[in-house]
Each structure stands twice: as structure tokens, then as C-alpha cells.
Amino acid sequence: MGAACFGKFDDACRHLDFVFVTPQPPKKPNSAKKRPSLQGPKATKSTNIKTPKQLKKTKRSKQKPGQRPWWSRLVGWLIVAGIWLVLALSLVTAYYAVTLPDTDQLTDPRIQGSVRILDRNGNFVAERGQKHEGTVTPDEVPDHLINAILATEDRNFFYHPGFDPIGIARAVVTNISAGGVVQGGSTLTQQLAKDLFLSSEKSFERKFKELLLAVWLELRFTKDELLTFYINRVYLGGGTYGFPAASRYYFSKDVGDLDLGESALLAGLLKAPSRLSPFADLEASRGRMAVVLLAMLDAGHITAEQRRAIIANPPVPRKLIADGSSYFVDYVLDELSTLARAPDADIIVRTSYDPLIQSMANKALSSQLAQSGDDALQGAIVVMSTNGQVQALVGGRSYAGSSFNRATQARRQPGSSFKPFVYATALQTGLTPETQVDDSQKNFGKYRPRNYSGRYRGPMTATEALATSSNVVAVDLAQRSGIDRVIETAQSFGLPGPFKRDLSIALGSSEVRLLDLVGAYGVFANEGKKLEPHAVLEVRDREAGILYRYAQRQQLVLMTENEVRAMNSMLMEVPVRGTGRNARVTGYKIAGKTGTTSDYRDAWFVGYSSNQIAGVWVGHDDNSPTQKVTGGALPARIFAEVMETSVALNAPQELPGWRAVDVPADLAPPVIADQQPPTELKTPKSDEEDGLGGFLRRLFGG
Known part of the structure; x- marks a missing residue:
């Protein structure tokens, strides 16, 4: 291809390194000599200019024969890495799967056992928890209690396989926006796995086991069965496990008789049972109840008028009757929750309690x-x-x-x-x-x-x-x-x-x-x-x-x-x-x-x-x-x-x-x-x- 500058514009043309590209006929196959440049010896700089077609040909010529494009090699490496990652995850999953606790206890028809607390000499101090009185099913509790639990803790409960990617992503975004951990991404099934089978330790291993257990529970039990386990076994403060026991403890009534406000208050305890207990801090407990009602309103379970009416006339817990050991007993129960999982039988706890002091x-x-x-x-x-x-x-x-x-x-x-x-x-x-x-x-x-x-x-x-x-x-x-x-x-x-x-x-x-x-x-x-x-x-x-x-x-x-x-x-x-x-x-x-x-x-x-x-x-x-x-x-x-x-x-x-x-x-x-x-x-x-x-x-x- 040739290029030239003409007439009185030659000097200016060369100064600006500006060229006019002229068409050139194809070379003859047997031509021995190159066609002389029309530009002359002073236009050598312009001879380096190539057409897009020539540039493409040059790039193609740098690739070795038989060598795949870079993007093809990258895809190959990603596939290999993915295979190894899947194998590694499979091995880790298999290892933790064989070490998971037995879940047969969930089918035990009994509710949580009681906790009998003794002093340092083995004398009786107090008893907390619920005796074995049978299990209530979701059909036997008010709909507004189920709605309060799901609206607050796990709106996608009936649709996820044990873990909720959408909920996790939402929690991540919320926590980043808040600059700290203000929302969790655990499903009801994950909570059940943690509360009944695992410790409260904050570690990757414990979280991974929780995830595996949640998936396993979803595969083994129906959603209604899992919901039954949850409402009967979750800890709700004061040594009570399950909503039937909490209903009796806080309001002196059967769980089937709870009204909307009482259900919302109990559902609010799930976040922090001891701190939000109406016996510990009634104002904080009612504040959390208002949050639960707002979640129910957002989910379409109640109207704004219902929420306003309950906040204006909040539920009143029963009058607490206590003896001199009650604060100590609460401390023991809080410590006990970090040492062992929720009791599925009557347990006896010997403490350092000195009744005279x-x-x-x-x-x-x-x-x-x-x-x-x-x-x-x-x-x-x-x-x-x-x-x-x-x-x-x-x-x-x-x-x-x-x-x-x-x-x-x-x-x-x-x-x-x-x-x-x-x-x-x-x-x-x-x-x-x-x-x-x-x-x-x-x-x-x-x-x-x-x-x-x-x-x-x-x-x-x-x-x-x-x-x-x-x-x-x-x-x-x-x-x-x-x-x-x-x-x-x-x-x-x-x-x-x-x-x-x-x-x-x-x-x-x-x-x-x-x-x-x-x-x-x-x-x-x-x-x-x-x-x-x-x-x-x-x-x-x-x-x-x-x-x-x-x-x-x-x-x-x-x-x-x-x-x-x-x-x-x-x-x-x-x-x-x-x-x-x-x-x-x-x-x-x-x-x-x-x-x-x-x-x-x-x-x-x-x-x-x-x-x-x-x-x-x-x-x-x-x-x-x-x-x-x-x-x-x-x-x-x-x-x-x-x-x-x-x-x-x-x-x-x-x-x-x-x-x-x-x-x-x-x-x-x-x-x-x-x-x-x-x-x-x-x-x-x-x-x-x-x-x-x-x-x-x-x-x-x-």
C-alpha cells in the first residue's frame, strides 16, 4: 500500500505526519521487485502505517501453530479448578456428614425436659422448664403465632431447601449498610439445627455443620414436621423451651388461647430470650413486639389498624412470683445454655450456690x-x-x-x-x-x-x-x-x-x-x-x-x-x-x-x-x-x-x-x-x- 503528499502541501504534510492513503492493486505472484514508494526518501515514517486487515494478519501470525486462544485456555483452567473444588467440597462435606449428631431425638413425642437446680451440697434450689406433656402441631396453635414467627424469622420457609440464599444476601447488604451485624441469614431449619444439636460457638466449622444439618433435616422431614419441632423446642427464656411452655410461663394460658399481641410478643423473644423477656425489661419486650407486628404488616398478615390497636394496648404478662434464688437461677440457666444443648430429658444441675450467703x-x-x-x-x-x-x-x-x-x-x-x-x-x-x-x-x-x-x-x-x-x-x-x-x-x-x-x-x-x-x-x-x-x-x-x-x-x-x-x-x-x-x-x-x-x-x-x-x-x-x-x-x-x-x-x-x-x-x-x-x-x-x-x-x- 502506498501513501503520498502532493504539491505545495508537502512540507506541512510531513510535519503533521498526515498521509493520504492511495489504493494499490494486488501484487503479482512472481513479482521479483517491490513497487517503489511514491513518497520518496523523506516519507519513511508513513511506510509503517498498515490497514486494519494487515494488523489483524500480523496478530494472527504471532500465535504459534496449534496453540489455542488465551480465552480458550482460561476456560479450560477454570473447568479444572471447578472440578477440584467440587471434589474438595465433597470430601469436606462427607467428613462432616459422618460426624453430625443423631437427629432421631426429634421424633421423640416428648417435649423438652425440666432443669432441676441444686446447691453446692446437693439440696434443691429451683426447677425450670416444662414437663413431658405431649407435642402441639401447627394446626393446634393460632395462625397469628405461626405468621408472627415466619414473618420475623423466615419468610421463605416453605420454599427454601434448608438455607435461603436470598435471605443471606439480604442480610449481607443490611449488615454492610449498618456497618455491623444487625440481621442474620439463618433459616428456621438452621436455627433448629443449631439450638438442638450444636453449640453456640462462633466458628466456620460450626456454621458449616449447621448448614449440612439443615439440608439433612429438610430431606428427612416435611415442612410441617420441622415447624412442629421448632414451635415445641426453641428456647424462649426463663428456662422455657417451646411456645406452649412460654405461653404458660409468661401469660398463664394455653398456647391455643394466645391473642395476636401475645403471639407477637413471644415471637419477639426469639431474637434475645433473656434480654427481651417481659419480666426482665417490659419496655424492650414491647418494643420488639412492635417490630414483629411491623413485619407481619409488611407480609400482609395484619392491617395497620390492628398494629396500632395492639401498640396502644399492649399485652400484660402475669405477675411474677419469685424467691430469693431467682436471679441466681437465671444466671445458671444462661450459663447452662452455653455448655450443653437444650435438654430432651429431665436434667439435674449441681451449682456453687450457697443459700446462707x-x-x-x-x-x-x-x-x-x-x-x-x-x-x-x-x-x-x-x-x-x-x-x-x-x-x-x-x-x-x-x-x-x-x-x-x-x-x-x-x-x-x-x-x-x-x-x-x-x-x-x-x-x-x-x-x-x-x-x-x-x-x-x-x-x-x-x-x-x-x-x-x-x-x-x-x-x-x-x-x-x-x-x-x-x-x-x-x-x-x-x-x-x-x-x-x-x-x-x-x-x-x-x-x-x-x-x-x-x-x-x-x-x-x-x-x-x-x-x-x-x-x-x-x-x-x-x-x-x-x-x-x-x-x-x-x-x-x-x-x-x-x-x-x-x-x-x-x-x-x-x-x-x-x-x-x-x-x-x-x-x-x-x-x-x-x-x-x-x-x-x-x-x-x-x-x-x-x-x-x-x-x-x-x-x-x-x-x-x-x-x-x-x-x-x-x-x-x-x-x-x-x-x-x-x-x-x-x-x-x-x-x-x-x-x-x-x-x-x-x-x-x-x-x-x-x-x-x-x-x-x-x-x-x-x-x-x-x-x-x-x-x-x-x-x-x-x-x-x-x-x-x-x-x-x-x-x-x-
């Missing part, structure tokens, strides 16, 4: 709260031994008034009762009880902590700073030790978090559960070894024998002997000379710490002897300010009443204290404030007893 805890909390004159004031108590066994637990002033367990379910700011973990971290870097610290007002970047009384005592020992609950010193130690190290210490002791990653953590700004806080203090009482709070000691049935027995794991050592002695010495001064004088126990040295948060919203005392740990929380459920209740007041007095009984039953040994000789001579303690050597500890007036606390206390933790 429980009775004293109930009495102490009730009497002290009554004396406060605040009817809305609530409280909680946990008592455990140094091996982690929970001996007594009170979740509120009246179980009949509210079954919400403030000892295990509420998360509140611990205030200064968190400070021992700051000091424990500092002990690892050389702090001793006699180390000089500086209780003077100072800035930490933009953060300026203040002692809530507005008083600063200047140079003092670390023991004195902890005993008088100095905010400035606690923040100073947290900064020197490092916030991450303080968080690491708290988590290793048994406080799961989450924690605020700023210096306010030193003043207890991150919320904790009372049960966890008592367990964390147990490290000090247990010679520096981590505790595992628990109440279930043994589970057995009359036929199979022992189903579960608590086995003490090897305890992780978190503190050295010297560090434990140092912490004991500092915390023993809190009841003697510091903020916790009301917590003193006659004849015994107790170690512990007070805690009071801003606006007096939370008040704490957590303390221990050589063989027991106890913690007390007092506050309002709505997090509103109390009537200036401090940790050194009501909580400390409640603690003292409980521990008086406890030490009488379990005489403790003296806590090992710190001595100066515990520190090697070549390891001088760090001097945080350049002051003279420490003198004998004075008995200053504590911050929590100052009369100036009103305004400043509302601004700063103590």
Missing part, C-alpha cells in the same frame, strides 16, 4: 436500699470464692418487679473501682506502695483531670494516692505505663471491654459488668492467678449419667508474688484509712476499692479476703443521677453486711502484705515526684467524704 446478700441489699428513701434505686451483688465459683448473686431489689439481672446483664462505668488495674500495670514497671507520687494539678496534653473535691495534697505515697482515690495520680500512672498496657492488663484480668483509648480510662470511663469486675479483682485474691467465674459444677440426667463436669483449667499467672503483696497492701488501706471505711469487717482485714461516677450515677465497692471476693453496684436503671450515693456509702455498707456472714462461714487467712524487703536492694523504686523519703501513712480525709464534692463531683469521676 445468698440469703444475707438479699437481706443486705433490700434493707440498705429501703433506708435510702429512693424507691427507684437499684443494686446488684456478686459473691464468689477464689476458685471462681459464684456463691451468691442478686440482680436487683425485687425479681418480681424486674427480672433484669443487673449483675450479669447491665454494663456501667466503674469509676475509681477501675484504678487498681492502672496500679497493677504500674507495678509491672517498678511502682511500689512506698513510691512517691505527686497529687498536684497538671495537664496531660489537652486533658486536665481534677480531683472532684478540688483539693490536691502534693507529695504522697502510691498507697495513700490509691486509698484516697486521687484522680490526678491515676491518670499520671496510666500515661507513664501507657494506655494500651492498661487495657491489656484489664483484658487479661477478665474485663472484655471495649475500652476508650484515652487517659479517661484511668478514671473508669469504660463500662463493665459487675460479674466481670468481681472476677477481675479475684486475681488479687487468688495470688495473681486468673479466675473463671462460673456457677455450674455438674450436669447429669437419670439415664445417661454425667453430661458435664466443671474442670479447673490451668490458671494463668498474671502477677508476681511481690506485685500481689504490693496490691494487697495498698487496697487494705482503703477500708482502714481511705474512702472505704464503711466496708470494714470486724476481726478481719479486707482489701477493696470504692468507685463513684460523674453525677453520682453509679456507686461501687469491690473487695476481697484471702478466700472470697464480693462486689456491689448501686444506681438507677435509666442512668439518672442518684441522691449523691458514693461507693464509700451504700455499696460499702452492703459489702460489709455480706462479708460479715461470709467470713464467719469461711474464715479467711490474713492477706499477705508488702514489705520493703520484698524489693531487691539493687532495684530502687522509681521516684515519680522528686520528694523526700516516704513517712508513715497519714489518715487524710478522703475525696469521697469531702463536703465540697457536689459541683466538682458532677464534673469529674472519683
